Amino acid sequence: MMKTIRKQGFLLLGILAIALNSFGVAGKYSIKGRVVDDDTKKPIEFASVMLIALPDSTIKSSALTDPQGNYSFANVAEGKFVVKAQIVGYSSNRSKSFASSPNTSVADIAIKPSAVIKEVTVVGKKPYIEKKADRTVLNIESSATASAESAYEVLKKAPNINIDKDDNININGKQGVTVMINDRPTHLSGTDLANYLKSVQGGEIEKVEIITTRLPATRRQATPASSTYEPSAALSLG
Known part of the structure; x- marks a missing residue:
């Protein structure tokens, strides 16, 4: 009788451990990367980046890049994704597909200027x-x-x-x-x-x-x- 109870107890603990482990992983991944100019390789600020799940192409999260061109997504579930980057004046581009992990680093996403326009400095204008x-x-x-x-x-x-x-x-x-x-x-x-x-x-x-x-x-x-x-x-x- 005691052996049966112990076996059932170990089985229950094993199931709980698996369940808790799965719960701990889901939504606990993070993804980070950078968006750069394809010509100059300089970072692009304020680029809009979207985390897109595969294969259904649903948008899971979105963010803006910081002055260093960096972006990050937290609390990402396990799965396969791509990151899309876009901003006015540039053609959009995507990363290669990847599987999420506890600390996923995505290769730089380079985007090309969509038009060649002479750079001008405008004094007194609001930020874009x-x-x-x-x-x-x-x-x-x-x-x-x-x-x-x-x-x-x-x-x-x-x-x-x-x-x-x-x-x-x-x-x-x-x-x-x-x-x-x-x-x-x-x-x-x-x-x-x-x-x-x-x-x-x-x-x-x-x-x-x-x-x-x-x-x-x-x-x-x-x-x-x-x-x-x-x-x-x-x-x-x-």
């Missing part, structure tokens, strides 16, 4: 990207490369935004994104919205606001109507 509590602001008029592209390309390469093959827009993996022009919803989606955005030139855009957090009602009254939509992308045309 501004991070706020509820949104990321892209000051398009401060970027010569962004001004040379369509609104569709600007959004496609904007931080935390992904546009799939059917022209559906999501922000941080969230569907149902409201696109607004001068603080008014377009009421367009899919191909119709894509065609409209392709007709708007970057030079017409003053700024793009990517809203990721809905403001409390007490603060929303004093802010543009775009703050009532989450997630949303608001374009201000000059």
